[in-house]
Amino acid sequence: MRFMVMIKANAQTEAGEMPSEAVLAAMGQYNEALMTAGVLIGGEGLHPSARGARVNFRDGRCQVTDGPFAETRELIAGFWLFETASLAEAIDWIKRCPPEAIGDSDIEIRQIFEMDDFGAEFTPELREQEERLRTRLNHN
DSSP, X not given: OEEEEEEEOOHHHHTTOXXXXXXXXXXXXXXXXXXXXXXXXXXXXXXXXXXXXXXXXXXXXXXXXXXXXXXXXXXXXXXXXXXXXXXXXHHHHHHTSXXXXXXXXXEEEEEOOOGGGGGGGSOHHHHHHHHHHHHHHHTO
């Protein structure tokens, strides 16, 4: 099972405060443990929302809003992609995350859809197209 693990923003991440060397070292060790266990697929930190934008779609039209965005607790400061046997295992890994690296924040874990989750509507042609895209992504 694959999971997106989202680290919610806080005042420090939205202010663009960079982590200390000690925090970077702790996160490096944690990420190394995830990698060694075969759990980590990917992950990155994100710049503050002031350097981003939102694109809203309504009634067939889109509207672009430049950051920053007001609701810090709804924003994402970074993410990991995990592959584990269960949600419980993903939670166990998150419990090992260095607290000094997360600060006062929340982490949300969401399972990623797999092709089989879509049922009959995901036709053989659509599955083939998805496989081609994944193959191309994995070669880049």
